[in-house]
Amino acid sequence: MITLLRWLTRLVGAGIAVLVVAGSLFYWMASRSIPDYEADWTVPGIDGEIEIVRNTAAVPHIFALTDHDAYYGLGFSHAQDRLWQMLLMRRQAQGRLSEVFGRRTLEIDDLMRRLDLDGHATRSLDAFSEESRGILQAYADGVNAWLRLVGSEALGRGAPELFLFEPEIAPWRPNDSVLISFLMALELATHHENEILRARASLALPEPGRIADLMPDAPGTGAAELGDFASLLELPRTLFAEATGSTGPRDALHPNWQGLNRGGASNVWAATPARSAAGGALMASDPHQSLSAPTLWYLARLELATGGVIGATIPGTPGILNGRSERLSWGITASYLDDIDLYIEEVNPENPTQYRTPDGWAEFETRREIIEIADEAPVTITLRETVNGPVIPGAHWNAGTVTPAGHVMTMRWTALSDENTTIQTGLRLMRARTIEEALEAGEDFVAPSANLMLASEDGRIAMQVVGHMPWRLIEHETQARMPSRGWVEGNRWQGITQYFANPTFIDPERGILGNTNNKMVDRDFPLHVSFHWGDTQRITRLGRLMEAREVHTRDSFIGAQLDTVSPAARNLLPLVARDLWFTGQPAAIGTTERMRQRALELLADWNGEMNEHLPEPLIFAAWMRALQHRLVRDDIGPLAEEFWTVEPVFLERVFRDIDGASVWCDVRPSSVIETCTEMAQLSLDAALQELSETYGDDIESWRWGAAHEALHEHPVLGETRLFSWIVNIRQATSGGDFTLNRAATPGTGPEPYVNIHGAGYRGVYDFADPDSSVFIIATGQSGHPLSRHYDDMGELWRRGEYVPMTLDPELARAANLGITVLRPQSN
Known part of the structure; x- marks a missing residue:
């Protein structure tokens, strides 16, 4: 027995030793790809010495003799810190994920091939200016310089993920950066899914007219100028004053998903010097997207011939999309301009290679492509296209649920263009000197449509809707709200409207412009911009905070950016709970009635x-x-x-009985007529039971943060048990679906209240003292899970803190983490 125990002990010890050795070896190999920020490299293709100064937050400040070298340095920095992220995004947009990950990504590859994003990106390169093509080439050369060093210096393959997945790494090309912009456009697009869902709902509803309740239009006439909140809501000023008091706003300190309004989102607002305490223009910008580890954004500063620029970039592209120069600041939000139409195309029953047009039958444009699949035989797919766009199989976006037999669905989208120069707008903004130059740069923007907010050192502010607007005919059958018949001439696009038709707001009289993806104008179709907007709630809170004080500061803008008060809660609770508050009978501890009463007591005293x-x-x-x-x-x-x-507007319509919407409270199969109060009570009881099963019966011990953790998930390893605890980042967070500090939830699944969509970047810019401007990203600069900069900004972001956003070279060099020097190769 003793001998057996000895051998078991030896075997266990040997096993532990093997695991320790294997783990140490893997750690050593993986850590080789953590970049040395103090390295000195000799690289080809640069005009002179490049200095990349990493400040204390690991933000690279890139100094070079020429603009070419500055963009080269940015490409080099992106590849150093985010190589895996860049390769993954490129492979996804190319439709080549299955070569690495197998059949589970086949559906994604199928869609990307049908949209031909890679082809459109490659052909679009010819539409760029010679200067922009030179920038894209310089950036690509910088990426490739790092790839060569990884190979020649044995730098751990450049990213630890590449030890697990060994795809061949092709050199970076200028059109790869253009391709990334196409992928971003697709991830922000929502109108096609909204069209399909609206069509499905209209088919499912016993009374199709009730679609106006379920998927309501945004109320009001639209808002961009936020100087007078009372007028904005058409409320008497006395009521507004009573609601806000005189103390001003309180400074709160604080991979893809499904459902409505789950595409692009953001907040951006700006104030003129007349509304600024320090006498300079102010601006705040926080774009929202699905949370991930690492985040989509990467902070950087470049010193160009026209001056320094600093802000948020997307690895794989050379432009600063949210940031500032010495003269201008800029930020973007999703405009929700309707730039997509879906069409139902009739297939010739006598000849399936043809589809109906206004002039008779026409041949589909057809080609075949082969999708390689890891460890399996390749799959060949047939791609078809009409004049209305590529054919989308029924498996994508539930298109098959609204496509009749004998028909197919096609997609017309402004982004699917061989002249998509969207990325050029960012390159021009970085060199713009005036508001006029910046607005002119917006003409190159194609898709996804966005609101470009601008503020300048001379105190001017402006907001311009950028992106191509389809030229539709007034006789369009569905007004692009649902798929329409592709063979009807009145449904087809006549081209693209001119840039001047896009809404523009310049130097508002009341001094403040803002957008939260809300309805900004109320124009008649077909120049209506959109029927489907991304926000009806946050804009009311922003307007209230902007009007609550005469002048603003950098800190008041930060306070608004971090605000966690839900206007939806303040609006809905008085409606939904009005017949439940203070009306219950005495009830014993532990009963459903007692728990309901306690919950209502808490909500009655809550400020939202x-x-x-x-x-x-x-x-x-x-x-x-x-x-x-x-x-x-x-x-x-x-x-x-x-x-x-x-959807708060739906619930408000029901409980206010707008256009008879209270009919939703009646359960159709039942023989009695249920009231909205009964539905509210039953729903509250069901919610409390669900929560008590998860968090216990003590309501006072429940915490929103326990259910509402921000989930920054690694797009590949985050789903594995072995690595998820290393690569995923989870943090308890405040905010919610309708707060300015947006922290939106999926609403379904095993964790319906987890925070999966929010501000991956926050920036506040003050031209009264430009170097007091601040910014932050949601995780860290590095995409390497073993780097201390993988998540070092995450806790700051969670707490609502920022890092300095300075263009002062001496401040960047002070206590820097290291200076990478790139020297030109001698001839």
Whole structure:
């Protein structure tokens, strides 16, 4: 027995030793790809010495003799810190994921091939100016310089993920950067999915007219100028004053998903010197996207011939999309301009190679492509296209659910162009000196349409909708709200409207411009911009905060950016709970009635702040989610699974009985007529039961942050048990779906309240003291999980803190992490 124990001990010890040795070896190999920020390299293709100064936040400040070398240095820095991210995005846009990850990514590859993003990007390069093509080439040369060093210096393959997946790494090309912009456009697009969902809902509803409740138009006439909130809401000023008091706003310190309004989102606003305490223009920008590790954004500063520029870049592209120069600041939000149409195309029953047109049958343009699949035989797909765009199989975006037999669906989208020069706008903004030059640069922007906000050192501000607007005819059958018949001439695009037709707002009289993806104008179709907007709630809170004080500061803009008060909670609770508050009978501890009464007591005293330490946000979120689902499920059946995400305007229409919308409260199969109060109570009880099963029966101990952790998930390794605990980042967070500090939830799945969509970047710029400007990203600069800069900004971001955003070279060099020097090779 003793001998057996000895051998078991030896075997266990040997096993542990093997694991330790293997782990140490893997760590050593993986850590080889952590870049040395103090290295001195000799590289080809540069005009002179390049200095890349990493400040204390690991933000590269790139100094070079020429603009060519500055962009070369940016490409080099991106590749050093985010190589895997860049390669993955390129491979996804090319439709070549399955070569590495197997069949599980085949559907993604199929879609990318049908949209031909790589082909459009390659052909678009000819539409760029010679100067822009030179910048793209310089950037690509910088990326490739790092790739060569990885090979020649044995730098751990450049990223630890490449030890697990060994794809061949092709050199970076200028059109690869253009391709990344196409991928970003696709990830921000929502109108095609909205068209399909609206069509499905209209088919499922017993009364199709009730689609106006379920998927409502944004109310109001639209807003961009935010100087007078009372007028904005058409409320008497006395009521506004009573609601806000005189203390001013309170400074709160604080991979792809499904559902409504889950594409592009952002906040951006600006103030003229007349509304600034320090006498300079102010601007705040925080673009929202799906949270990931690392985040999409990468901070950088470049010294160009026209001066320094600093802000947020996307690895793989050379432009600063949100940031500032010495003269201008700029930021973007998704405009929600309707730049996509879906068409139902009739296939010739006598000849399936043809489709109907206004002039008779025409041949599909057809080609075949081969998709390579790891460890499997390749798959050949047939791609078809009409004059309305590529054919989209029914498996994508649930298109098959609204495509009749004998027909196919096609997609017309402004981004699918061989002259898509969107990325050129960013390159021109970095060198623009005036508002006029910046607005002119917006003409190169194609898709996705965006609101470009500008502020200048001379105190001017402007907002311009950029991106191509389809020229539709007034007789369009569905007004692009749902798929339409492709063979009807009145449904087809007549081209693109001219740039001057896009909404523009310059130097507003009241001194403040802002956008939260809200409805900004109310123009008649077809110049209407959109029927489908990304926000109806945040804009009301922004307007209130902007009007609550006469002048603003950098800190008041930061306070607004981090604000966690939910206007949806403040609007909905008085409606939904009005017949439930203070009306219950005495009930024993542990009963459903007692728990309901305690929840209502907490909500009655709550100010709508979605604070991570409070139970009220969790109760509110669960209640509204359960209520909406209960209201719609008897009307639309299984389609209700698509409507877990709360739509405040729908609930408001129901409980205000707008146009008879209270009919949603009646359960159709039942013999009695249920009231909205009954639905509210049943939904609250269901929500409380769900929460008690997860968090216990003590309501006061519940915490929003326990359910509302920000999930920054690695796009590949984050799903594995072995590596997820290393590569994923989870943090308890405040905010919610409708707060300015946006922290949106999926509404469904095993974690319906987890935070998966928010501000990956925040920046606040003050031209009264430009070097007091600040910015932050959600994770860290490095994409290497073993680097201390993988998540070092994450806790700052969670707490609502920032790092300095200075163009002062001496401040960048002070206490820097290291200076990388790139020297030209001698001839």
